[in-house]
Amino acid sequence: MRHKILLVDDEEANVRLLRRVLSDEYDTVEALNGQEALKVLKEHEDISLIITDQRMPGMTGVQLLKESLAIRPDAIRILLTGYTDVQALIDAINSGHVYKYVPKPWDRDELKLTVKRALEAYDLKQRNTQLVVELTGALSQLEEVSLGTIRALADALDAKCDYTSGHSLRVSQYALLIGKTIGLTNEELRDLELGAVLHDIGKIGVPESILWKPAKLTPEETQIMSEHPVKSAQIIGDLPSLQKAKRFVLHHHEFMDGSGYPSKLAGEDIPLGARILLVADAYDAMTSDRPYRKAIGHERAMAELKKCAGRQFDPKLVEALAGVLGEGAEPNPHELPPSYLGMSLASIDPKQTGRQFLREAERLARQGTDSSPSEGEKISQAVPQS
Ligand SMILES: [Fe+2]
Numbered sequence: 569m570r571h572k573i574l575l576v577d578d579e580e581a582n583v584r585l586l587r588r589v590l591s592d593e594y595d596t597v598e599a600l601n602g603q604e605a606l607k608v609l610k611e612h613e614d615i616s617l618i619i620t621d622q623r624m625p626g627m628t629g630v631q632l633l634k635e636s637l638a639i640r641p642d643a644i645r646i647l648l649t650g651y652t653d654v655q656a657l658i659d660a661i662n663s664g665h666v667y668k669y670v671p672k673p674w675d676r677d678e679l680k681l682t683v684k685r686a687l688e689a690y691d692l693k694q695r696n697t698q699l700v701v702e703l704t705g706a707l708s709q710l711e712e713v714s715l716g717t718i719r720a721l722a723d724a725l726d727a728k729c730d731y732t733s734g735h736s737l738r739v740s741q742y743a744l745l746i747g748k749t750i751g752l753t754n755e756e757l758r759d760l761e762l763g764a765v766l767h768d769i770g771k772i773g774v775p776e777s778i779l780w781k782p783a784k785l786t787p788e789e790t791q792i793m794s795e796h797p798v799k800s801a802q803i804i805g806d807l808p809s810l811q812k813a814k815r816f817v818l819h820h821h822e823f824m825d826g827s828g829y830p831s832k833l834a835g836e837d838i839p840l841g842a843r844i845l846l847v848a849d850a851y852d853a854m855t856s857d858r859p860y861r862k863a864i865g866h867e868r869a870m871a872e873l874k875k876c877a878g879r880q881f882d883p884k885l886v887e888a889l890a891g892v893l894g895e896g897a898e899p900n901p902h903e904l905p906p907s908y909l910g911m912s913l914a915s916i917d918p919k920q921t922g923r924q925f926l927r928e929a930e931r932l933a934r935q936g937t938d939s940s941p942s943e944g945e946k947i948s949q950a951v952p953q954s
Pocket residue numbers: 767768796820821849954
């Protein structure tokens with residue numbers, strides 16, 4: 569593509585000379601003063617380069633170049649000036665919008681080389697702008713795809729077990745409350761929320777007979793169930809914006825004493841987000857009905873968390889949750905940190921959540937699939953089996 573150059577000089581002979589030197593390789597348009605040049609600029613949207621004389625009646629070259637910015641901000645600007653125009657040179661350089669000044673009288677080959685370099689700079693700038701636009705578009709597309717994928721995954725799990733959707737949302741609320749209390753940044757809260765919503769997504773591969781079993785799991789079933797953090801992480805995959813959340817998900821069953829899974833990490837080696845998820849997950853599991861036992865209530869749940877703090881849970885996170893939930897009142901939606909995913913507990917009907925799974929659990933119990941857990945088992949399983 570041939571570049572278009574605007575040539576401006578109040579002496580027609582000079583314009584002609586410039587045209588003769590440049591028109592072999594470039595298209596040229598011309599003007600004999602500043603006002604006319606601005607008009608030409610508006611008419612030709614594809615001008616890449618402006619070459620103007622400094623000394624012109626009415627509007628100087630520097631003034632013209634300055635005003636041309638509003639019309640063609642991307643164009644490259646060259647000023648032709650005599651050695652005596654020191655002030656013009658200083659102005660031109662200070663204004664920062666002049667690519668180069670060429671002293672008069674100019675040398676033909678030197679001018680051609682200057683124009684060539686100027687247009688290379690123009691092309692590079694254009695390419696950069698285009699790349700930034702493409703990159704920004706690709707990134708926002710990726711982000712959109714990620715969020716769309718997360719919602720699709722959450723919906724898929726919801727379809728399989730309506731109990732879990734309410735659980736993941738509540739876990740994300742509790743996790744956000746803990747995170748906010750310990751001073752996490754908005755970006756960290758966002759990753760935490762993503763992790764919370766996705767932490768159990770790997771359960772999509774666990775058979776319903778295990779998921780909804782109204783009794784203690786056998787060792788084999790426990791083994792299948794305990795694979796879900798790894799499966800959750802696998803499902804999240806390589807989406808760049810989910811990598812931090814993925815680490816939280818993978819390690820959300822690691823215990824402080826190193827007896828958890830899948831990596832047997834201990835203490836602060838467990839990512840903070842994963843430690844938060846564990847506390848939020850356990851609290852919600854204990855304060856809501858599960859196939860193998862009824863909810864045990866806020867007070868007993870907090871007592872259980874405190875009893876297991878240090879061994880299983882990070883004590884400062886248990887403290888944070890206890891502090892923020894107080895006497896166990898439902899978190900006030902207005903006090904909750906903003907949800908990155910735009911999901912809130914208000915979007916689920918607590919009376920509906922879990923109905924499908926309770927019905928199924930009852931059906932399985934009626935069939936006598938397994939014996940119901942003893943009272944002792946129920947309490948020892950205050951902390952979730954998965
Ligand atoms: Fe889990």
